[in-house]
Amino acid sequence: MAGKQTIRIALTGHRPSRLGGYDYYSPVNIAIAFKLREHLLSHIKQGKKIIAIGGMALGADTIFALVALKLKKQGFPVQFEAAIPCMNHEKKWPKESQEMWHSIVDQADFVTYTSTMYYQPYLMQVRNEYMVNSCDELIAIFDGSKGGTANCVNYAKKKEKKIIEVNPMALVVEVKGDLLKSDCDVMMHQANCQSTMGSGIAKQIKKTFPEVYKVDYESPLSPKEKLGKYTYARVQNQLKPVEVVNLYGQFRYGTDIQHTDYEALRSAIFGYLEDLKKRTHNISDLKVGVPKFIGCARGGGDWNIVKGILEEAAEAFFVRIYTYKLGN
Known part of the structure; x- marks a missing residue:
């Protein structure tokens, strides 16, 4: 993506239970997707090219990946990096969620495993730190509650990264x-x-x-x-x-x-x-x-x-x- 300025945008966010559920076409999830699409397009309108970095979890990560890949398919200057936290990340998910995970990985321009270990909870934060360290800007789908998303946001603040917060409880x-x-x-x-x-x-x-x-x-x-x-x-x-x-x-x-x-x-x-x-x-x-x-x-x-x-x-x-x- 040489030539125009490239901006690397990572996302952290909540799981489906704190958003619009597992149906990624539910009204709340569509509203989140619309906000993400608008934000990415605002950079594109400034002549920038985007590398979107997603953590590949269920919920906000999946919504972000779907938005980025759709923009790419529509011809916009967007590439997607799948930042995967461990070797068996998706194995215990429902079959439908596993299939979507694999579809996203197959369409990704870059696939990065932030660990070669099998699942351990702390590896999610290792993945988050990789994304924050790699990005120019972090989008947080964040309602203020404690947990992995809050940990990622706090790490980004420590690293003095630009943070765009979208509260999933405050949407049209x-x-x-x-x-x-x-x-x-x-x-x-x-x-x-x-x-x-x-x-x-x-x-x-x-x-x-x-x-x-x-x-x-x-x-x-x-x-x-x-x-x-x-x-x-x-x-x-x-x-x-x-x-x-x-x-x-x-x-x-x-x-x-x-x-x-x-x-x-x-x-x-x-x-x-x-x-x-x-x-x-x-x-x-x-x-x-x-x-x-x-x-x-x-x-x-x-x-x-x-x-x-x-x-x-x-x-x-x-x-x-x-x-x-x-x-x-």
Whole structure:
């Protein structure tokens, strides 16, 4: 990969149980893959070539390998190094996981065994130290818990390596389905400040959960005072009690102009989540849902900007925000 600048990027991260499970096409795992792909592409857009170094474990390592190999297959300047910690690394895994491991090794540009010994737990850290010593940058899929990932991050800090942290508990996750029939603990939608709730998902909420419309039109705030704020009601859906939130991210309604006010929407989301955190103390275990294209389908907003606001909120409050879309 001579010519352009080459950057060596290693990854450390949690096992499937702390991510989206063993299905690498689960919504959470896809969200992690999307974040990794975006980051690698950001380097490529700067004219860099990438050597991605993966530790070949189940979970984050496998997601990283699949992302790197797909970029390579699509013609991007990416090579993959499989850093294998021991001679029988995959032997006790389920058959399907072993097959994926071998497929990744077969497609790797470089295969490095960091030990010629058979499995011993400490060899995982030997592998981690090799990756950190070899890389220019470390990506950590890390929720802050103790364990091998934390040990790798601490070693990278000691070596003064650049670290990019992605908290798997703080993501925007896309799913297919009906938000109002989901298992979310919190459902947020954008409302205008005129107390109409007359179209889109707002109309469905008004019909399904009249209490939510009641807190909207009974708010003591004037329409101008509402902008950037929120109201909410505790309701019972088909599964459990749910908090449904009116986010006042637009003053008026209509299809003539862009009505979504990004700062108002951000203020409403952050204000509500801050209040929720004070009331419940820990919101990282709660499932928060919004309609995909919130503020865009009828408010005229730009989804890339709105999704950025959601990602900012997810990272700030360590909560997963699920975007729901019906159909394909």
